[in-house]
Each structure stands twice: as structure tokens, then as C-alpha cells.
Amino acid sequence: MAPELxxxxxxxxxxxEQEAVDRDVMLRFLRENTDAFTRExxxxxxxxxxxxxxxxxxxxxxxxHNLYRAWxxxxxxxxxxxxxxxxxxxxxxxxxxxxxxxxxxxxxxxLETLWVEGxxxxxxxxxxxxxxxxxxxLEADAGDALRAKPDENSGVxxxxxxxxxxxxTEEWMRARVYEKxxxxxxxxx
Numbered sequence: 001m002a003p004e005l006x007x008x009x010x011x012x013x014x015x016x017e018q019e020a021v022d023r024d025v026m027l028r029f030l031r032e033n034t035d036a037f038t039r040e041x042x043x044x045x046x047x048x049x050x051x052x053x054x055x056x057x058x059x060x061x062x063x064x065h066n067l068y069r070a071w072x073x074x075x076x077x078x079x080x081x082x083x084x085x086x087x088x089x090x091x092x093x094x095x096x097x098x099x100x101x102x103x104x105x106x107x108x109x110x111l112e113t114l115w116v117e118g119x120x121x122x123x124x125x126x127x128x129x130x131x132x133x134x135x136x137x138l139e140a141d142a143g144d145a146l147r148a149k150p151d152e153n154s155g156v157x158x159x160x161x162x163x164x165x166x167x168x169t170e171e172w173m174r175a176r177v178y179e180k181x182x183x184x185x186x187x188x189x
Contacts, residue, residue: 002037002082005046005134006030012108015184018176022113026132036132037078044113044130048087049075051109051135051181052101053161054142057188060164060181061140063095063148064155067119071159071167073178075133088136096156097147101140109184110135112177137185161185 009027014020026046035041051073052061062071076091078084085106092101114131146156159167165178 019111022111037080046078047131047133048084049073049135050088050092050138052138052140059158063153070169084134095149098140098144101138104137104139109137
């Protein structure tokens with residue numbers, strides 16, 4: 001069990017029906033599964049992502065994801081860690097080379113239940129499953145040198161907020177996730 005994440009999920013105010021439904025799914029899954037944070041749960045497991053913006057919040061950082069062949073946010077598996085903000089920060093640094101990156105605030109920024117198609121990873125088949133994804137808003141120094149993480153992505157770059165949405169070729173992610181994240185960033189002022 002992860003009491004802090006359960007508290008954060010319960011306290012989270014969904015911005016739309018998708019987030020409300022996903023929050024309820026996540027809370028139930030968290031309460032009913034002792035392996036909710038490991039890939040050994042082949043049905044679903046928790047992941048953490050981040051929407052990384054510059055200090056003026058005019059640009060978002062995206063990586064060219066090798067598996068999905070699309071520009072996308074950063075993030076990854078919890079792999080047993082229940083502090084998903086720490087997971088999001090670790091993945092942001094590992095996938096982009098960022099040194100100066102921090103949460104805009106420590107609370108959850110967005111929630112998404114994401115479908116992952118079956119695929120090969122490191123020579124082993126991974127079946128279709130769900131990522132119970134918790135997203136954090138991070139701010140980074142746009143002057144930091146960027147680098148790809150070749151086993152996961154083959155490019156990292158800053159996009160203006162609307163261009164970040166347009167750069168993604170994943171229609172569902174564009175419409176349901178990235179546009180929502182940009183609306184939320186703009187609402188912060």
C-alpha cells in the first residue's frame with residue numbers, strides 16, 4: 001500500500017470526466033493490488049510522467065520515443081517506488097539530460113489511464129496492459145544541454161506549447177492528454 005499516494009489521489013480535484021473516472025480506477029486498483037507499482041503486474045501498474053515547461057511556461061520539452069515513434073512527454077515505470085514525483089523527476093533527468101529541473105508544485109498535475117499495446121522489450125514479449133499514470137508539472141532551465149537516451153528515445157527538444165501538441169503523431173495523446181496539459185499550464189497564469 002502507498003498511503004501518501006492514496007491521500008494525494010483522494011485529494012486530487014479532477015478537471016474533467018476522464019480524470020474523475022481515472023482517479024476512481026487508480027484508487028481502487030491501489031487498494032486492491034499489492035503489486036500495483038511493479039511491472040510484474042501484467043494487467044496494470046503505476047507510472048509517472050511529467051509535462052516539462054520552461055520558466056516562462058511558453059515551451060514544453062518532448063522526446064522522440066523510439067517505441068511509439070512519436071514526440072512525447074517523459075516518464076516511466078515506478079518499478080517498486082511509491083513516490084511518483086521522484087519517479088517523474090528521475091525519468092525527466094534520465095531521458096533528457098536535464099540538470100536543473102524541479103516540480104512547479106509537488107501535487108499531482110494530471111491523471112491518465114493509458115493503454116499500452118503488446119510489444120517486444122529487450123527480447124521479451126510484454127503483453128497489452130494499462131499504465132495508471134500520474135503526471136507532474138516540472139520546470140526546467142531551457143539553457144541546460146539536452147541529450148537523448150538511445151535505448152528509449154532518439155531526440156529531445158523544446159517546442160512552443162501548441163507545437164508540442166502538433167508534434168505528436170498519437171492522436172489520442174494529442175486530444176486527451178497534451179491539449180489538456182497545455183490548458184492547465186495556461187490556467188496557472
